[in-house]
Amino acid sequence: MNIATQDGSRAPSRLSRLVTRHGRIAPALLFLAVFFVLPVSMLFGLSFLDSDGTLTLEHYQRLWDKPVYMKVLGITLKTAAWTTALCILGGYPIAYLLATVAKTTRARLTILVLMPFWTSFLVRTFAWIVLLGRKGAVNTFLLDIGVIEQPIKMIFNFTGVMIGMSHALMPLAVLTMLSVMEGIDANLSKAGSTMGARGGQTFWRVYFPLSVPGIAAGGMLVFITSLGFFITPALLGGARDSMIVQTIIFQIKEILNWGFAGAIGVLLMVAVLIIFFVYDKLLGLSTLSGGEAKRATSLSKNPIGYVGAQVGGMFTRGMGTLFEWIGLAIERIFPRRADKRHADSGRIAIWAVGLLMMAFLALPALFIIPVSFTESGFLGWPPQGFSLKWYQALADTPVWANAALRSFTVAILASSLGMLLGVPAAFMLARSSFSGKGAVFAFLVSPIIIPNIFIAVGLFFLYAKIGLVGTTIGLILGHTVLAIPYVVITVLAVVKGYDQNLDMAAFTLGANRKQTLLRVTLPMIRSGMIAAFMFAFIISFDELTIALFVTGGEVTTLPKQMWDDALLRVSPALAAVATLLLLFMSAFILVSEIIKRRAAKRS
């Protein structure tokens, strides 16, 4: 505006150039600056202020003095480390199986991994309560067949946390590893075997090293995500399994000590950053093996990387030899005959393990369905009789219907807003080149890397200042922050795959920019856009952390209402809600998968 008044003649052109240059990306950046950067920095800033607003380190002093917080950090790191190990160990066979079957089979099996990935964390956690509780399905079964005399304690302790968390995060590990494994040329293993390497040797010496970058990336994602977990430890863990986010929630909800909560947050953030740093140094591990020549040569300069490469090489050689011996021993016992076909025992084993792990991912959620029809007032197994009374109870209490309606509205509006801001930004990222593009992309997707709790608490603080706490609009804005990264990533992938010559063709045929966009570009990438929208919708519909802080009183969402109820008691009524949610989400996910597949086929 200033420019316009000072220099009326040149302003319009400069302004319009500015708008065309930054107009598509600025709204998204601005939005995230206000509803993401600002609140999160405010939260961290608070940790350096005392209650009067003067600069102090007292919160950090307290963190340091009270051993309990370091202990909680220790528990958090331990939980995350174990979860990561379990997710990689259990997920690797699934990813390997998916990467090595025919394309059509892979497409079908992948759904088995995607469904649990997108099913509500809460629903899946309830399912584990049904399965693992004192009177749960597993204990009942084991008692019935007489393997045990007393029920085993499998939840409300570390075991429960481990089962719940590895179940929740294994799909993430699988999908990340799969994306790397899909890029491994199948001929490499075949070449290995023609050169005289037995199955075990080809796997350990050829395939495994090439898959290490996937393991590293998957492990990293799982580790970082588990650091921010609180649902599973709260519902499946015991008092001693509390994680750091629960401490933050406690400080804010119960004690209203913002500064101290901020300090704990900074502690967690520092832990995350250190891990990122170490990962980057250790990336040598993936290189040794990852096959990026440039990195491999630079390894010698980096002592950690060098040692990693040596150890990795020794490990794969050792495993290769070990498996070769096993192979030889099996051949000794069952000699291969040249004149007879035989089943490939290695392949059968991989199918067996892979399917077992997929069953672990896909089946538990189903146990929630029968218990929602129980006549009894408890979540015991097997369900007693058959009744619809819990569904009736839901229908009778308007709070559930209201919550569901609000969740739906919020999800629709948040994902629409996310599309409005994210799509132009994605287009610009895909099609223009400008300096700092990488940084802009990193910034746009950073809300999914930062633990949600920081966004939630920061927004709570910001909203308290501007009167948005407990409002639907506040919730929508918060969810939009989370929706933007998913929209950007999905749309970017689609737009990158789009052949711009089609636009050029339209221009030469006489269409203007707008006509080209509406008649050519958008119809071609429509399916991708729908997928992005559905992605964002699910993220918002299932979101709990932000809802936990910025909602209040009458204004509640479905996950929030479920969480509040679950803290009191996981009842058959909750199972009924979970069943409805499960059915709704499954239908939704199936439809979006089908649309996405169709989009992929076309491009």
Next chain:
Amino acid sequence: MSGENIKLKIRSLRKTYGSVVALDSADIDLRDGEFLTLLGPSGSGKSTLLWAVAGLNDPDSGQIWIDGREATHLPPFQREIGMVFQNYALFPHMTIGQNIGFPLEMRKMNRIDREKAVMRVLDMVKLGHVAARYPQELSGGQQQRIALARAFVYEPSIILMDEPLGALDKKLRDHLQLEIKHLHEQLGVTIMYVTHDQEEAMVMSDRICLMNNARVEQIGTPEDLYFRPSTVFAADFLGESNLVDGVIREANGNGSSVEIGGAGLTRALPNPNLGVGERVKLMTRPEAIDVLGTGESRPNEVSGTLREVIVGGGATKLFVELQGGATMRVTQLTRGAAERLSPGAELRLGWEQHAAVVLKHAELESEL
């Protein structure tokens, strides 16, 4: 051909994928030191056959014998074969030295011998200086040579190559064709090679196995296939050919007489499978047909009208319509404009008896 020097024996080999028959009743003998090329259109089963020999797919029925031992269902690592893939399949996480050393390591050769052997083959492919590099740091042609070195280093009894030059440009391909041929002659290895480039097959092979529709169509020397194709498909696939409808009027050990509709009786090479009265295709190569000047004569002569002349660099193609309607192509060396014939001219064409082959009519064949 005595029993010992057969390296590879394939008998009635069959492989299906679901309802697709990828390979059917294949019979092949590969002699020691021979260079055999599998040639055929896309999807004809070349790779399927090669992979079955490598043990990379499990055949439904039939047998494979390598060095006199049955290997039909043996896993690849027990076959002592070498294989070169189209995309080279070099291990990206290993240096060139480690790549080439890999098969030796699998054979438990000690480190010092291994390094010596690696250097020896690297020198052989003239890339002694790249041992410490990674595959991505080499050009396509260099990667291809490394892939060859890796297959040669452990002296397998047969080396299989599946379109090893398919990803290279024409010039590099010509160069590497010669290099592979020299390696083959130098080392006396037995090679089974896949390509769908007929020129490549003609240049490199001792024998060519022509494949079509999951079956072996014809096996023979390049010359056999070119001058004495046994089917219409073979005649059509290799080089250019004139295929003219005709009927056999006379047949014995010295030759067949074929009547070309409306253009008279011609003599062709004998074909014991085709008897008098049978409808056939008469096959001739365009470059084996001469345009006869006044006073010239040939054992076989027909006359017709010149319809079109196409000058393509060194060679000129004439399209001649025979009496009775069939068209024959004639290839000549290009001459100056003054000597060139122009459309509409009446011509006499002639060819030797040994330049003409009678083939079973293709439509009838496909009904069988």
